[in-house]
Amino acid sequence: MFEDVLAFAALPLAAAIVFTGIHTWFGLQVLRRNVVFADLALAQVSALGATVAVVAGHAVQSAAGYAYTLIFTAVGALLLTASRGFARSVRQEAFIGVLYVVATAATVLVVDRSPQGAEHVKKMLVGGILSVTADELVKFIILYSIIGAIHWLLRRPLLAAADHMETSTDIGKFAFWDLVFYLSFGVVVTSSVATAGVLLVFCFLIVPALVGSLFSSHIGVALVIGWIAGAAASAAGIFGSFLLDAPTGAVTVVTFAAVLLVAGAIRAFITAPAAERSRNRQRGLHVGGLVLCLLIGLSGAWVVVAPAGDHPILAMIETAAGLGPDRFMSPSERADYLEAAAIERRHKGEIDRLYDRERQSRWQGDELTPDEIRRIGSMQQTLTEMGRGERFVMDYLRTRGRERERWYVGLPLAAIGFIAAATIARRARRAR
Amino acid sequence: MLAGDRLRNPDVARARFVPRAALAGIVATFLVSSVSPAQNMRVVATTGDLASLARAVVGDLAQVETIIPPAADPEAFEPRPSDLARLKGASVVVRVGLGYDHWLDKLLSMLGDAAINRGGAGYVDASVGIPLLEVKGSSVDPANRDGHAHGLANPHYWLDPANAEIITGGIAEAGIRVAPEAAAKIIANRDSFLARLKADLVEWEQLLAPHRAARLIAYHNTWPYFARRFRLNIVDVIEIKEGVAPSPARLAKLAATIREQKIRVIVHEPFEPEEASQLLARRTGAVVVKLAPSVGSVPAATDFRALFDYNVATLARALSAASN
Numbered sequence: 001m002f003e004d005v006l007a008f009a010a011l012p013l014a015a016a017i018v019f020t021g022i023h024t025w026f027g028l029q030v031l032r033r034n035v036v037f038a039d040l041a042l043a044q045v046s047a048l049g050a051t052v053a054v055v056a057g058h059a060v061q062s063a064a065g066y067a068y069t070l071i072f073t074a075v076g077a078l079l080l081t082a083s084r085g086f087a088r089s090v091r092q093e094a095f096i097g098v099l100y101v102v103a104t105a106a107t108v109l110v111v112d113r114s115p116q117g118a119e120h121v122k123k124m125l126v127g128g129i130l131s132v133t134a135d136e137l138v139k140f141i142i143l144y145s146i147i148g149a150i151h152w153l154l155r156r157p158l159l160a161a162a163d164h165m166e167t168s169t170d171i172g173k174f175a176f177w178d179l180v181f182y183l184s185f186g187v188v189v190t191s192s193v194a195t196a197g198v199l200l201v202f203c204f205l206i207v208p209a210l211v212g213s214l215f216s217s218h219i220g221v222a223l224v225i226g227w228i229a230g231a232a233a234s235a236a237g238i239f240g241s242f243l244l245d246a247p248t249g250a251v252t253v254v255t256f257a258a259v260l261l262v263a264g265a266i267r268a269f270i271t272a273p274a275a276e277r278s279r280n281r282q283r284g285l286h287v288g289g290l291v292l293c294l295l296i297g298l299s300g301a302w303v304v305v306a307p308a309g310d311h312p313i314l315a316m317i318e319t320a321a322g323l324g325p326d327r328f329m330s331p332s333e334r335a336d337y338l339e340a341a342a343i344e345r346r347h348k349g350e351i352d353r354l355y356d357r358e359r360q361s362r363w364q365g366d367e368l369t370p371d372e373i374r375r376i377g378s379m380q381q382t383l384t385e386m387g388r389g390e391r392f393v394m395d396y397l398r399t400r401g402r403e404r405e406r407w408y409v410g411l412p413l414a415a416i417g418f419i420a421a422a423t424i425a426r427r428a429r430r431a432r
Numbered sequence: 433m434l435a436g437d438r439l440r441n442p443d444v445a446r447a448r449f450v451p452r453a454a455l456a457g458i459v460a461t462f463l464v465s466s467v468s469p470a471q472n473m474r475v476v477a478t479t480g481d482l483a484s485l486a487r488a489v490v491g492d493l494a495q496v497e498t499i500i501p502p503a504a505d506p507e508a509f510e511p512r513p514s515d516l517a518r519l520k521g522a523s524v525v526v527r528v529g530l531g532y533d534h535w536l537d538k539l540l541s542m543l544g545d546a547a548i549n550r551g552g553a554g555y556v557d558a559s560v561g562i563p564l565l566e567v568k569g570s571s572v573d574p575a576n577r578d579g580h581a582h583g584l585a586n587p588h589y590w591l592d593p594a595n596a597e598i599i600t601g602g603i604a605e606a607g608i609r610v611a612p613e614a615a616a617k618i619i620a621n622r623d624s625f626l627a628r629l630k631a632d633l634v635e636w637e638q639l640l641a642p643h644r645a646a647r648l649i650a651y652h653n654t655w656p657y658f659a660r661r662f663r664l665n666i667v668d669v670i671e672i673k674e675g676v677a678p679s680p681a682r683l684a685k686l687a688a689t690i691r692e693q694k695i696r697v698i699v700h701e702p703f704e705p706e707e708a709s710q711l712l713a714r715r716t717g718a719v720v721v722k723l724a725p726s727v728g729s730v731p732a733a734t735d736f737r738a739l740f741d742y743n744v745a746t747l748a749r750a751l752s753a754a755s756n
Contacts, residue, residue, distance in 0.1 A: 004684040007715060012680075112512070130680055131707035133714075238680070245681040358565065362660040363645040373563035377585065380567040 005242060008130065012248060013238050015132040015140065019192050019204045020230030022144040025151065026185055027209030028219055028226070032162040034093065038080055039189050039205050041096045042182070043198050044103035045076030046190035051110050060194070073190050076103070077182035084178055129196045130248045136195065143191060147184050154180065159219065200249050203256040204230065211263040215271065233259040286428040290421055297417020303410030307402035314409070328401040328408065337397040344390040347383045354380055473611050475603075476519055477526040478533040479506055480727035481590040482558055482599065484736040486526055488625040489603045493614050494523070499536075502728025505703040507674060511535050522548055523610045526603055529559035532587035553609040558599045562589045565656045588725065592657035593633050593740055597626055632737055636744040637662065643751040649690060649718070650699040651709050654725045658743070667693060670708050678708050690716040696754030697747070701725050721750040 030036060049072025050060050058064040076099070083095035151158060154177075161177035192201050208230035212222030236259070237252025244251060268280040299313035318325065326334045354376050361368045368376070473494035477483035483498040490496065499515050500506045516539055519525065525540070525548040527533050540549050548554045564585035589595050604622050608615045640662040648659075653669045668689060670678050678686075689695070690712065698720045700709045709720045723743045724733040733739040 004687045004715065005680070008680045008684055008687075008711075128677065128705065128707035130677070130683070131711040241679055242681045242684075245679045247677045247679055249677065355566065359656075362656070363663045363665040367660070367663070370563040373565065377564045377567040384568065 009238050009242065011132050011134060011137060012129045013235060015129055015137055015195065016204070016234030016238065016252070017231050018137065018140050018144060019196060019201070020208055020227060020234060022148060022188055023192070023201065023204035024208040024212065024223055024226035024230055025148070026188060027205040027207075028212065028222055029158065029162045029181065030185075030205060031209050031213060032159070034091075035080070035096055036206060037093060037096050037100060038182070039185070039202060040198060041080065041100040041103065042073060042076050042186045043189045043193040043201065044100050044107065045079075046073040046186060047193070048072055048103050048107045048110065050194070051107050055110055055113060069190055070187070073186035074183060077179060077186045080182045081175055081178040084174075129200060129252075132195055140191065140195075144188065147188060151184065197249050199253050203233075203253050207233065207256040207260050211260060214263055214267045229259050229263060230256075282431060283428075286424055286431075289424045290428070293417050293421035293424060295417070297414050297421055300410045300413025300415070300417055303402060304406045304414060307406045307410075308399045311402070314413075325398045325401050328405040329397060333397050333400060337394060340390040340393040340397070344387045344394070347387040347390070351380050351383050351387075354383075473523045473607070473614075474521065475524040475526065475607075476522040478536055479528055479590075481736060481739070482526045482528065482603075484727045484739075485558075485590075485596055485599050486524070486603050488736065489600050489618055489622050490607055490614075491617065491621045493611070493617055493621075494607070497522075500533075502726075503703065503730075506532070506726060509533075509535070511539055515539060516542060519543055519548070520545075522554065524548070524554040524556060524603070524606045526556040526558055526606075528587055528590075529557040530564075530585055530587040547610075554606055556602045556606045558602055559585075559587070559589060560602060561598045562595055564589065565660065566653075586653065586656050588654045589657050590736075591655060591725065592661040593629060593636070593736075594661060595657065596629055596736065600625065629737065632740065636740055639744050639748045640664070640751075643748065643755075646697070646751050647693050647695045648697050648699050649686060649695055649712070651704050652701060652725075654701060655699060655723075662744070666699075667695060670698075670712070671704070677705075683708060683712060686712055687715050690718055697721050697750050699723050699747075702729050719750060719754060721746060723747060 026039075030038060046069050049069040050065065052072070053062075053065040053068035054060060056064075056068070058068065060069075079099055080096065083092050083099075086092075086095055157177050158181055161174040161181065189201060189205075192204070196204070208226030209222070211229040212224075212226030215225050216222045233256045234252060237255035238248060240246075240255055241248040241251035265284075269277060269284060271277075272280055295313060299311065302309065303311055303314055317323075326337050329337055358368065358373065358376050473490065475483075475486045475490055475494050475496045476499065477486050477496065478499045480498050480500065480502055483496050487496045497518055499511065499518065500509045519539055520543060525536070527536050543549075546552050550557075566586040568584045590599065600622050604618050607618045644663045645665050647665045647667050648655075649668055649670065650666050651670045652674075655664075655666055658664070659666045668686060670682075670686060672678070672682075695716075696718050698709050698713055698718050700706065700720050700722050702722055702724065706720070712718065713720045722730065723746060724730040724739055727733050727735055727739050730742060732742040
């Protein structure tokens with residue numbers, strides 16, 4: 001098991017770090033150019049190319065498949081380059097958005113003509129970084145090294161083109177470098193999206209670059225900080241998905257967001273200049289305290305107003321304090337509540353037992369007759385309905401408990417929350 | 433119980449199919465007017481499987497059309513305007529039910545044709561009467577208030593060929609309700625189809641008999657009915673929630689299961705993402721076998737019988753190769 005965990009984690013982690021390596025560089029340029037969603041647009045245009053290839057009868061990994069994808073990506077790069085020219089009175093981002101939705105819609109239309117492409121499109125969104133192979137990883141490393149080297153050699157004109165986004169009136173001067181940028185960006189995004197999916201690639205691209213930019217305006221320093229942050233977020237995401245037993249891509253997106261939050265906090269509260277730092281700390285305490293107290297106050301007030309409603313914060317406090325909802329019931333209600341819970345558990349156990357019996361009979365011993373199967377099915381159905389009834393009883397009794405709880409817990413909670421919030425607000429005003 | 437007995441002694445089918453004596457009477461009455469409006473009958477089925485069974489029942493009496501295109505993932509299907517046009521004027525509508533083709537309700541209520549809506553003469557919910565597996569509870573669908581609230585269960589019941597008897601029974605009943613003069617033809621068609629299927633089933637069961645209780649992993653929980661008919665043990669499924677990629681912890685657990693129980697075959701469907709299955713195969717040495725969950729999912733599965741010809745032969749070949 002442990003070996004499997006390592007094997008399932010090592011390659012994806014290596015891939016995530018490789019992706020972070022190249023995407024942080026592109027992300028820094030994307031931020032400078034103010035074209036954050038260009039990657040989504042390019043990825044979607046290349047996905048359209050891959051889908052057209054599939055519909056034309058080529059495998060995505062075949063030479064023809066790559067050719068289709070590359071041609072579409074090149075067209076996308078040309079359109080993005082041209083969009084800088086259009087974007088004099090309107091922001092370029094608007095054109096990028098249009099390109100994205102049109103490419104997405106076109107993909108849907110192409111898939112609609114040929115259902116075989118659907119799997120491909122599904123994969124493009126979700127990605128499969130977990131199942132990356134060693135061969136693919138080697139290909140990525142070679143491809144990204146070449147592109148990285150070209151960018152290193154051409155970094156001055158590329159960055160100059162990126163830095164003169166707003167001021168430049170001489171579009172023609174930068175058009176060539178824009179095209180180089182978008183073409184190489186397209187190639188990178190196309191290959192990474194096919195493995196990691198659109199959501200995760202967006203994270204690789206933007207989050208480390210943002211973190212780097214938080215701490216330094218020097219692109220080299222920002223790049224190194226971004227790499228460290230990206231590698232940490234990737235590792236946390238992949239191991240987190242093991243611990244939480246949840247899909248890797250989604251967990252990694254969340255850990256990237258968490259790293260961004262932590263980096264923001266470090267920037268504001270630790271590394272900022274001394275005067276700014278103490279002001280940030282005070283402000284952070286005020287805002288955090290205000291939000292927390294308001295939440296507690298509103299939650300208490302909500303129990304008073306609607307004891308039968310959903311009370312997520314109260315339930316959280318109850319769970320944390322080890323208080324069950326049975327605390328505010330009368331003894332007979334509590335007995336009924338616990339009995340209903342026990343019966344529901346028993347029904348669930350019985351349903352599982354029936355399911356196991358039927359499942360075992362598929363291949364073991366005598367086959368069950370259709371009537372026996374029907375009997376099992378109707379028993380499962382009846383037990384499910386009865387369980388629903390018990391849950392109804394529990395909900396009713398919990399509401400009765402909450403109706404009393406509103407005076408004992410809701411009212412004090414509301415009072416404490418609102419008074420504390422008011423105090424903090426007054427202090428904050430005085431501090432200013 | 434032997435396969436032959438099962439088909440010869442159809443309690444269920446008898447219960448829901450019009451008694452033959454009465455049918456003979458109906459047939460005699462209508463034999464006189466043998467040039468029939470049945471030629472204009474049009475049957476629309478939601479899936480290729482039901483369309484194939486409907487074709488077997490109505491033969492050349494009616495045109496049969498399918499809504500979900502072949503090789504598409506039926507559980508991700510979204511209807512188009514042309515599907516509404518296809519349903520318009522249909523004499524019989526055949527659906528899988530159990531929420532599998534839930535979008536049909538909306539299309540049918542948009543059309544408002546009482547004859548093919550729930551309770552109409554031309555409406556067939558093919559799941560009625562099927563011995564359902566993995567029942568989860570009642571349907572809470574508010575449209576389902578005709579007292580027929582049957583359980584929500586695993587909907588892939590056509591993958592047990594023995595269920596074809598019940599499915600074709602429902603289709604035949606609707607066909608006769610809509611075109612009573614065609615009753616004799618419909619009954620004859622169905623009888624000859626079931627006779628051929630019965631012979632086929634004996635053959636299929638023989639092919640898979642050496643692999644009784646073979647342990648398999650499936651990508652999606654599509655195969656309980658198939659497993660029950662052919663006595664296979666599907667130990668676990670890779671994708672628990674439709675469309676959500678399995679977590680790495682789950683894959684590691686599956687890899688351990690595959691090794692401990694010496695599972696050699698992972699059953700995969702053509703339109704599902706292949707990565708997770710391939711990854712497990714690489715880690716454990718098991719092979720990924722693509723089976724067709726529906727008629728048209730693979731080119732070889734041209735109709736209901738070909739579907740099982742393909743699935744049984746493919747699986748038997750893979751299991752034989754794995755045991756050597």
